[in-house]
Amino acid sequence: MRASEVFTPNKLPEVTFIDDHLKEATKTLRQALETGAAVVSLSGPSKSGKTVFIEKTLGKENLIQVTGAGADSPAKLWDRVFGIIGTPTRGSTTGGSGFTGTIGAKGATGVPLVVSGEASASGAWTKTEGTSTDYAPDYLQLLIKELGGTDFVVFIDDFHYIPAAVQQQVANEIKEAIRGGVRFICAAVPYHSDDVLRANSDLRGRIFKLDFDYWAVPNLKKIATLGFEALNATASDALSEAFAREAAGSPQLMQSLCLSACFELGLEERTTEPVTIQADLDLISRSCRRTMMTTDYSSTVEKLKEGPKTRGTIRNSYRMLDGTVKDVYPIILGAVAADPPELTIRYQNLQGRIASLCEGDPPSGSSVTGACVHISDIANDAENRQVIEWDAANDVLDIRDPYLLFFLRWADWK
Template structure:
């Protein structure tokens, strides 16, 4: 059967044909090995931490397999449902119920049926998981409300002693304290840190995938897409899929990924992302309470305030997920016309701090930056990609 592009490049699901196994730069061991090893240690909880869209969920699915994995999202803890009840439900066990038994009435042939209530206990649920060899993955733990995280950690602490196997997946810096800095769990944790993807590994997705589809791609073209993917395999998969769609629509029936296609593919890819409000909020900055902001004239003859300039500087070439203050300042100064006065260092730093504050007050999708100790971290690669290629970058 001939493969279709959407089977090969799968930005939102398990990439059966383009799964890449990579090694941790720190341990030099494949991540699959690290995770299988961690799961095998009885009595330990595995904490898997890594930046957004780096393949944490896919790694769990690959290593555990779909027949043994039971996935719960941190967001599932937003309701009132008790922890073990959720753990039971996700494994297909009814927590509470009725069963009827038939009894013979003494000295007759008549039967009567008796309804009995049952309720699964935590012990029974743990037994079931052990017997069926199931592994609980609590994914996106950062979505669980703060107070629930501690409760979950306590429940897990007790369960893992009895052979229950669980992996907690979360983003770095936020939310993993309930697990990693929990004194009760110390000495009982297997820690795995997922690092950002290297260009070399990302390139493989394009090479293998286009190879499967009999589409030719030069090494340097795969390299360009990999750089633009900002260390995210998901972006790589998205861009490659869109390239296929563009090729399919092209009547000249080309079977080569040409460089001229790339920008169109990048722009089409941003259509899937919803960062318009985030970019608008950043450009607007905090409320000025009626005061006018300083405006700077740029080399292209437009006028922007400092917040707009910061947004523009982040989007500049080359794409970077981590910018030190000097780089930001240089990029801003480069944008501004030679004849125009430049903003002070102090002003740039203050605006960065205010931007971060502004974004942190909002919903999760707004948490795209972290300005910390003189370095600006872009937390969400899709956001930076949107900034570079989305409709929002003009003025």
């Protein structure tokens, strides 16, 4: 068995799948679908394992999984659904004969195709001579005919990436499709968890909301324990703890860290002799830096360091303990990157981190809070999604993506 088969950051884990803490959520999801909840709204932060949870709970073979990213029209989203199950969504009529050229077979998932027409033995399109006119299908009716009353579930991941105006159209069609027995799961990050409901208030009462969260350190440590045992190795508790804290709640990042450690150790496959892995600081550092190479926020971080345009106003500078002189923007980033890794940093904690970096007086409170607003705006514009939020009402800086925090901690940007 190879290390890359044990620790799988980019695909569904088998050896290192941990679900002890998800048993209640698993039961709740199954009960919701069994009792007729036609739409499940699954909310959870980025990289928290939502997709893996759904795939493991319902089985990939029962899911028709599409992403909302890039779906700038309902047609583009539903085309993705029908592309997966093998249903043609573009046909033509020829000389008034009514020929549609569709397949009289089943898709790869076994879902029967319902659009009628001639088909060759190989299932390819068949054409007749003459002038043809392309037409688009009635997606709503096709959804109901293909999927209504089946065990299949349409899983729309990253629903929040669908533009707001398009969300409303999609939600309207979902409302009609569920009347025909089609089931949906719409996954989004927490601050967009009610997008599907807000897009169509008539869905109220038909939606079951299931909240997901980042993983706690003890659950992340189980990934290391199971994985290294499968390779005939034992990782010290301190090493598993260090990786779990760096992973900042993300099982995907924990998988990456453990796999990087295997590569650094030369433990690329199961060893014949038992191996004990100690919490060596150099190993932790090398593993983290290797993992950091799998993600790149360098252009975004450069923009954050520069801050907004000053329009001729010179920002105050502050001397750091390391002898450098910086303005408030790289100072805040340095504070976020400091130990211990935390995704949610309250104002008092942030000020304490900032003060620990400065040789003299740190930036004032108003300077820090004002910069946090700009940092949030710059990061979200650069990434075209919400990766940082400054909650002014509660004075909290919230890093929405564990990989961004990890990059700040381990990349050479300072």
